[in-house]
Amino acid sequence: MTDLAARIDDVFAATLDNLMGLVTIPSVSAWSDHAEIVQASADTIVNLLTDLGCPDVRIVAEGGQPAVIARFPAPEGQPTVCLYAHHDVQPPGPAEGWTTEAFTPQVRDGRLYGRGAADDKGGFAAHLAALRAFDGKPPVGVTLFIEGEEEIGSPSLATILERHADLLAADVYVIADSVNWQVGEPAFTTTLRGLADVVVEVSTLKHPLHSGQFGGVVPDALGALVSLLATLTDADGTCAIEGLVRGKADDLDYPEDRLRDEAGLLDGVALTGTGPLVDRMWSTPAVSVLAIDAPSVADASNTLQPSARAKVSVRVAPGDDARSALDALKRHLLNHAPHGAHVSFGAESVGQPGIVAFEGPACEAARDAYREAWGGVEPVFMGCGGSIPMVADFQQAFPGASVLVTAVTDPDSRMHGLDESLDLGDLRRAGLAEALLLQRLAR
Known part of the structure; x- marks a missing residue:
């Protein structure tokens, strides 16, 4: 390990500088007017890998945002490892919520802050x-697959895997897009919730009406929508949608005070659901209202609204099917509409949940590598409540390969949130762990 640890130390400052440069690029795949910026992010990654001496670097885009595929061919008789990450990011959210500007990276107290620093x-x-x-000459074959549209559900990933299977085929896949147990304690993710979301529109009127003239008789769509959304959970916050799979997580102790601190829960606010916390976060469905289209308070008038929309999201338990879960969500919304309100649906998306078996020689080599990189700390095997649907896509496309779901982030990284950040010590350890893994996989 000594030589590799020293080499990681040698290259870390330059790598951090490159990461900060990437964070300055607002590669928000959800914003259609940022297509050129997402392309610039992919181009930057191509340049970094070309400078490293990668002999085969290319950008692929099968009707979607650009992904980078880079290949360091395997020496004779050696396996190939595919290293996955994504370079697109979430929108930054309200600027006033950030301590410093979202796309202006800053190191504070051993953490790098900025949108995309942690994810991914x-x-x-x-x-x-x-x-x-x-020095760009790994002891095994290495393929990098750096996706450009993970944050919008990877709509063209299946096509990329189909059309470029020869470029992406590998013996081991390392997907660095999950979360560690905590700072200084690595984890391998073994279960993942999936995702099913839809835009629902509720309509009650042909046109707006004066709330004084017709209020108390005519239902307004916004009120009907709020009533409908309230039926999605029981009084304690448990998902009330029928027909969804509910599982049980591994027996890990996740203290409530730790969760409250990591989540930033306000004093006096109760947790939702029942049962062990890890079950609620990793192995049972959860439903969330992500957004509502309605008049703003600033623009409000005494008017009954004829229609209102919301985006509703279900996190789908491992072992369930995301498409079936979406059908169950839509069925619930249709069956619970108040006052006979009309319900219709708009944009929808699904991402499959996953079960990632940790078994075989490659997984054991990874366990040893990560333990060593983290100074003897044993990796934790945990679930993840977030969705990484490409895991199931890789498992389906390359069924004979080993898949490892790893992380550079920790529970305080605030992926998708304000003041997203990354612990620099864990970033260094993650790089060292991957180097050790490549070394151990060499035959």
């Missing part, structure tokens, strides 16, 4: 550090 440009940085530790 930090994952690419860990891959880059591991390859630089070998």
Whole structure:
């Protein structure tokens, strides 16, 4: 380990500088007017890998945002490892919620702050550090797949996997897009919830009406929508949608005070649901209202609204099917509409849940590598409440390969939230762990 640890130390400052440069690029895949910026992010990654001496770097885009595929061919008789991350990011949210501007990276107290630092440009940085530790000449074949539309549900991923299977085929896949147990304690993710979401519209009127003239007789669509959304959970916040699979997580102790602190829960606010916390977060369905289209308070008038829309999201338990879960969500919304309100649906998307078996020689090599990189700390095997649907896509496309779901982030990284950040010590350890894994997989 000593030589690789020293090499990671040698390359870390430059790798961090490159990561900060990537964070300055607002590669928000959800914004159609940012297509050129997402392209610029992909181009930057191509340049970094070309400078490392990668002999085969290309950008692919099968009707969607650009992904980067880079290949370091395997020496004779050696396996190939595919390292995954994504370079697109979530929108930053309200600017006033950030301590510093979202796309102006800043290091504070050993953490790098900025949109995408943790999710998931930090994952690419860990891959880059591991390859630089070998001066761009890893002992096994390495393929990097850096996706450009993970944050919008990877709509063209299936096509990329189908059309470029020869480029992406590998013996082991390392997907650096999950979360560690806590700072200084690595984890492998073994279960993932899926995702099913839909835009629902509720209509009650042909046109707006004066609320004084007709209020108390005519139902307004916004009120009907609020009533409908309230039926999605029981009084304690448990998902009330019928027909969804409910599982049980591994027996891990997740203290409530730790969860409240990591979530930033306000004093006196109760947790939702019942049962062990890890079951509620990882192995049972959860429903959330993500957004509502309605008049703003500033623009409000005494008017009954004829229609209102909301985006509703279900996190789907491992072992369930995301498409079936979407059908159950839509069925619930249709069956619970108040006052006979009309319900229709708009844009929808699904991402499958996953079960990631940790077994076989590659997984054991990974356990040893991550333990060593984290100074003897045993990795935790945990579920993840967030969705990483490409895991199931990789498992389906390459059924004979080992899949490892790893992380550079921790529970305080606030992925998708304000003041997203990454612990620099764990970033260094993640890069070292990947380098050690590549070394151990060499035959």
